[in-house]
Amino acid sequence: GAVVSQHPSWVICKSGTSVKIECRSLDFQATTMFWYRQFPKQSLMLMATSNEGSKATYEQGVEKDKFLINHASLTLSTLTVTSAHPEDSSFYICSAQTTGTLVTGELFFGEGSRLTVL
Amino acid sequence: AQKITQTQPGMFVQEKEAVTLDCTYDTSDPSYGLFWYKQPSSGEMIFLIYQGSYDQQNATEGRYSLNFQKARKSANLVISASQLGDSAMYFCAMREGAGGFKTIFGAGTRLFVKA
DSSP states (O other): OOOEEEEOSEEEEOTTOOEEEEEEESSSOOSEEEEEEEOTTSOEEEEEEEETTSOOEEOTTOOTTTEEEEEEETTEEEEEEOSOOGGGOEEEEEEEOOGGGTTTOOOEEOOOEEEEEO | OOEEEOOOSEEEEETTSOEEEOOEEEOSOSSEEEEEEEEOTTOOOEEEEEEETTOSSOOEETTEEEEEETTTTEEEEEEOSOOGGGOEEEEEEEEESSTTSOEEEOOOEEEEEEO
16 A cells, blocks of 8 residues: 655754654655644644645745745655744644555545643 | 544443444545554544545454445444553545546544453
């Protein structure tokens, strides 16, 4: 099956620093990846759609200058939380579609990254 | 605008019994896909089942079945013969249009399976 790997799983950083989260499709090429954010005991909120070789499409209310997304290759998308603050603490999870699921739209998820900003 | 509603914050079920998790949706797009995902306490999202808006039959995957009532815009998940390992958060999700479009999620239902 399609495997998506996310790194790091846990990260703790000081307020004001930047944190990069990587999302890799291990056994398939992902032209589109999606980044979600999940607060404790809440649902997944779509932050942005990452397309290989082009700029990401951000959802309304998501600061694109704060959450930088780069999708430089067909197997890697990165999310950088710039100048992180405690309110950015959350569970960030990426997902991807394979060419085999373009019709259905089934998503394959990474393990998620839990960010804690002190 | 898309909308997914899960009205059950939490559900209890006895081991080996069946349970139904409710989901209603709202969309004006005639082409859409409905999904159920499971999220254990570890956090990973696990795809369970898919139903396309044009599918004539309800989807089934092992112990999971999707009760698709298009006119009512509902897509309830039925888990048969519940197991202790089924205890998790369950999310209903919808994708509008053809594949490659974004997917939105409902608030989720936490299922507790009792021994």
